[in-house]
Amino acid sequence: MSRHDFVDCVRRCRPAVVPSLLMCDFANLEDELRRLEAADVRLLHLDVMDGHFVPNLTYGLPIVEAIDRTTSLPLDVHLMISNPAKYVQRFVEAGADQVTVHIEADDPIEQVLQQIRAAGAAAGLALNPPTPLAKIEPLLPLCDTVLVMSVMPGFGGQAFNPVALQKLKTLNEQRDAEGPLLEVDGGINDETIGPAVESGADLLVVGSAIFRHHDYGEQVARLSRLARQHHVAQR
Numbered sequence: 001m002s003r004h005d006f007v008d009c010v011r012r013c014r015p016a017v018v019p020s021l022l023m024c025d026f027a028n029l030e031d032e033l034r035r036l037e038a039a040d041v042r043l044l045h046l047d048v049m050d051g052h053f054v055p056n057l058t059y060g061l062p063i064v065e066a067i068d069r070t071t072s073l074p075l076d077v078h079l080m081i082s083n084p085a086k087y088v089q090r091f092v093e094a095g096a097d098q099v100t101v102h103i104e105a106d107d108p109i110e111q112v113l114q115q116i117r118a119a120g121a122a123a124g125l126a127l128n129p130p131t132p133l134a135k136i137e138p139l140l141p142l143c144d145t146v147l148v149m150s151v152m153p154g155f156g157g158q159a160f161n162p163v164a165l166q167k168l169k170t171l172n173e174q175r176d177a178e179g180p181l182l183e184v185d186g187g188i189n190d191e192t193i194g195p196a197v198e199s200g201a202d203l204l205v206v207g208s209a210i211f212r213h214h215d216y217g218e219q220v221a222r223l224s225r226l227a228r229q230h231h232v233a234q235r
């Protein structure tokens with residue numbers, strides 16, 4: 001899917017609940033993907049960690065490639081790695097429709113965002129809870145999505161940090177119709193999804209609030225309903 005198709009797809013389905021495949025059963029990945037498709041999710045969020053940028057390791061190119069081979073859902077790949085410049089092209093080749101990199105990474109991020117778009121994918125820029133918006137403002141024209149972290153990245157199941165809400169509100173007020181999509185990641189559940197949507201989030205990444213339950217369909221449906229209710233209330 002091209003960058004424009006990805007952005008259009010998100011604009012059409014927002015607010016969207018986006019499952020994060022961090023806590024799924026990797027021994028039964030195909031089955032997990034079918035369950036998520038049956039739950040009517042519109043895209044998938046893949047958390048790549050290098051044990052360096054964050055104190056945890058997850059998975060990399062072979063798993064992204066295997067997921068791409070197994071589902072036609074668009075893939076939103078969140079790179080929590082110190083040196084994304086070396087890898088973004090390969091993640092796009094592996095099937096990423098959007099690649100998100102962190103402003104706190106070591107590489108020159110302006111160039112990395114350009115690399116992602118040149119490779120044909122949508123470019124996302126993430127910032128951690130302590131990082132001020134001022135750090136990313138000059139780069140906004142290069143971003144298809146801004147990913148506002150509501151936890152310190154590394155682990156699922158952490159509590160939502162409300163500092164994300166103010167950032168979302170500010171970004172939402174500043175953007176016009178062509179402005180970046182807004183995504184929030186970490187601690188999204190029944191209580192926090194409403195405030196996140198009301199603050200402007202289009203994409204709601206959800207890990208534990210889906211995968212800790214047996215019935216993914218029920219979780220996705222309830223969270224999506226809450227998101228839509230708050231989306232209407234926001235207007």
Ligand code: DX5
Pocket residue numbers: 020022045047078151152153154155156157158185186187188205206207208209
């Ligand atoms: C955090 C990851 C998230 C996270 C979401 O390091 O980027 O995608 O696993 O999980 P929950 O919803 O459990 O916070």
Ligand code: ZN
Pocket residue numbers: 020045046047078185205
């Ligand atoms: Zn993530």
